[in-house]
Amino acid sequence: MGYQASIRPTPRQAEKWSDDEVNRLVCLAKMQLRARAIAAELGRTEAGVRGKAASVGIALVSDRAPAPVTLRRVSVEPVQRAGPTMDINSSSNDQNLVAAMHA
Numbered sequence: 340m341g342y343q344a345s346i347r348p349t350p351r352q353a354e355k356w357s358d359d360e361v362n363r364l365v366c367l368a369k370m371q372l373r374a375r376a377i378a379a380e381l382g383r384t385e386a387g388v389r390g391k392a393a394s395v396g397i398a399l400v401s402d403r404a405p406a407p408v409t410l411r412r413v414s415v416e417p418v419q420r421a422g423p424t425m426d427i428n429s430s431s432n433d434q435n436l437v438a439a440m441h442a
Contacts, residue, residue, distance in 0.1 A: 356391055364388065368397045375402070 356364075360381055367377045374392070377399070378385040392399050 361391070361395060364391060364395070365397060368392060368399055371400050373402060374399050 360383075363381060364377060367380060372380075374385050374388050378388045381388065383391075389399065
């Protein structure tokens with residue numbers, strides 16, 4: 340049984356960075372994502388992302404820093420007014436006001 344040469348694909352981290360990838364790196368860094376998340380997004384290694392960020396002059400969020408707080412969107416229900424409504428044009432506004440105070 341002889342030696343069989345296997346064809347290995349070139350690793351992703353060996354490829355040159357395209358301008359689109361560098362722009363995406365800048366955008367993700369501005370979003371305060373950690374290096375590991377950026378690496379997963381770009382399909383690169385964390386070390387490669389850190390190295391490219393350093394060579395371009397981008398500061399990444401430290402892994403030791405606390406995770407950024409994300410705010411959840413809360414649905415706000417409309418406020419329902421209690422009590423009778425008054426018509427501004429009505430001549431009986433005083434009567435409605437007195438009735439509302441005693442209700």
